Amino acid sequence: MAITYIKPSGVMAADRSVMANQLNHFLQHSPDLQGSIAGISVRSAADGQIIYQHNGDIRLRPASNMKLLTAAAALNVLGENYTFTTEVHADGPVKKKTLQGNLYLKGKGDPTLLKSDYEKMAAELEMLGIKKVKGNLIGDDTWYDDVRYSLDLPWSDEMTYYGAQISALTAAPTPDYDAGAVEVAVKPGEKEGDKVQVEITPKTGYIKIINRGVTGGEKTKKDLTIDRMHAKNTIVIEGNFPVNSKVRKEWVGVWEPTMYALALFKQSLEEHGIKVSGKMKRGMVPENTTVLNVHHSMPLAKLVVPFMKLSNNVHGEVLVKEMGKVMKGEGSWEKGLEVLQGEMARFGINTKTLVLRDGSGISHVTAIPANEISQLLSAVQKEKWFHAYLNSLPVSGAPEKMTGGSLRYRMKTADVKGKVKAKTGTLTTVSSLSGYITTKSGEPLIFSIVLNNLLDEDKGKKMEDQIVSIIANQ
Template identity: 65%
Template sequence: MSSRCKYYMLIITIMVITASIPSIKVNAMDGHEILAQQINQLINNDPALNGAIAGISIRSAADGKIIYDHQGDVRLRPASNMKLITAAAALNILGENYTFVTEVLTDGPMKKKTLNGSLYLKGKGDPTLLKSDFDQIAVEIKKHGIKKINGNIVGDDTWYDDVRYSLDLPWSDEMTHYGAQISALTASPTQDYDAGSVKVVVQPATRKGDKPIVKMTPKTNYLKIVNHAVTGAEESKKNITIERVHAKNTITIKGTIPIKEKPEQDWIGVWDPTRYAMSLLKQSLTEHGIQVTGKLKTGMVPDTAKMLTTHHSIPLSELLVPFMKLSNNVHAEILIKEMGKVKGKGSWENGLKVLNSELVKFGVNPKTLVLRDGSGVSHVNLIPANQLSQLLFAVQKEKWFSSYLQSLPVAGVPEKMIGGTLRNRLNDPLVRGRVKAKTGTISTVSSISGYVKTKSGQTLIFSILLNNLLEDTKGKKVEDRMLTIIANQ
């Protein structure tokens, strides 16, 4: 027999054997072929995914069984979907009722309403301290009969280590509120609790050519405003920039804001949040009639110091709302360090070790992950979609699950502390309110993972990780189309 005949005989044999094998439904299980077909068609045809990588995992919330999987075991950058892991571990280790404590102590005696010694402000990680809280601390100090402090204000931030930035934080994020320095002693401008930052609002003046009006929250002399901006004509284009100078607390404002334009606002991370918090306390003391003769210094509280007052944060169950709804990076990194501190040392290295050991309890395999921070800002973080969906399945049995679920953004709900980062997405009446999920965005990455109530009444768990995108906004549109398909099952 010739070699060509042998070749054809081999082909025919393969065809016969193949025909005898039952057909395999790729990616779809248990009658979800239509769902698989629709998602596969979207993946294959949407130009936003050309050259990109999509990891998708869909499970039944009832039994955890995977009903759709597209590259679900491929490690991908999760962006802020990393916070789903951080929040679950924090709830498990710290508990729903956990609060952060700030202590005020002194090492000197009081004589004739004068405290002859330093006042110590010891931070233990509270990211929710507001100017109003420092005012209350001042009131409590005044209740001790103190009208003068003949000493320094000393900030003690040694509850955590002195590493201020996570390993892979981009240098360009330094001045931003989402890249703010991590300290055990810090302060927030508003009840969004963007710890370690100030809110800056630029609004046009009443006359063209004048400098715009700049307002900072909280009002503080810790930062200096340099205003080079100008109020432009009504038809001019708004091009305001608000930037902090590297390693300094000088905020420079440049550009033009039209005379009737809406205010421009931004949140700017401060340099040295420890001294920022100390300066707010000194300001509150002065405003409440307590004179401070000394300076702002950093140091450790001596063993001989006596407690004057303490301040407790809101419980973790409440903190989760701004943390997850608004995707607060600083909260995530503080929780990592706090978990590390509970188990020994308040550092990223120790906190991430604790995090990895905790994940096993949720059926997540740490050996499949690369974790470098708690927020997901790192481009080195790698998580498979199937591991995220497994976490979301497992946490349903935890006693704290209601707090966890309540913290997730709700699709299409405009209220900031309900809709969160999903308040302007998935507004279709068929989907609105039926998706509760954590979003994620870093350069070239978009992600979303959570829970969806389908048209048929079942709850499905999903994780969608899109990497190597040219435009993350187009990736979000893909996610929304995909979630609409899932919701309408």
């Protein structure tokens, strides 16, 4: 049975009957849904009862709605105040301003490390009087396993920021915290025929730029491409960029984030007058070292904001590996997903119907029914960390990036603006939206909309907004 309307008791029955009829009509007559599958679940936020469903028990690809599960599990397992640490160790004494040994940078998963954080660590060493490191600079990423990509990540996403490699030691270019990536900004030259101008953030010699981009005339077709070579940190810029073009920014995943982070740390050391005599390489911190510095990330309650508002895939995978490390002693997708699945069972989800392959939802194999997503959203309302969870969700039509997030340009009409807090999701042929809404009558409801086999994801978002508007106007 595709469409089910669960009759409520009490005075709300008439309103819900109207909503059900409107939703049924929309689903049956929307031309953009032809050939696709829609899973919809609407619950009362007060008692968790399903008041409407359409294919609610059909497993569908959730895209980034998977992050709703990951965030809930992480907040429950790790706690709101959990922080990621990064440590600086030395295996020798400091004599005459020289470290007589190796310097180690040990990562423990922090996906929010910026170049400025590595500068602070270097400044701490400068304050200790260190001017030279006689040995090597060694990066330790063994907190997690060495599997860099989740099981179903397509090869075509290898160079993207949202498909960046996962390492326990990494770096992000900006406070959006796209760990394992750099920001590439391209602008036209001063006149036609000039090479385009390229700027990398953070500035690092770890990335090589091959600039073949040419500034074209005002009427030149814009065909600029920015690509990273496979298994290399060489970014190639080619094509024409009209002289009147605005700055174009791309975020590109690096190859081997551990060495990227280490390169930024070495650069920061040099900027603080500390010279490393030896090589830069990966390795493990030995026993009986001296801890020179420990850097703490923001607490998880704050980290989930860029994770959820901006739909940060790397954060999702890091949180899965961190749960595996903390709870089962192994920072892997396998162990982390075991923990996540166990937490979902505690929230009353039927885990036997789930297919879970990663923490971000980038997988085209992960499959979750809409009714199970809405069940999670109902159950977490009772948790002490629910405020942090709710605060992490994008808010409809709110223009500020860290408030509206991926919903800041959507649902701006009076009936829904500011009244929807929900997680978006997009993959090729997939669009999803699940969260909380306050209706016209003041009733709080929970909804999950998962659309699969779409020809156009943008039209999927418009349909989601129309469905939410129908729910809102009850």
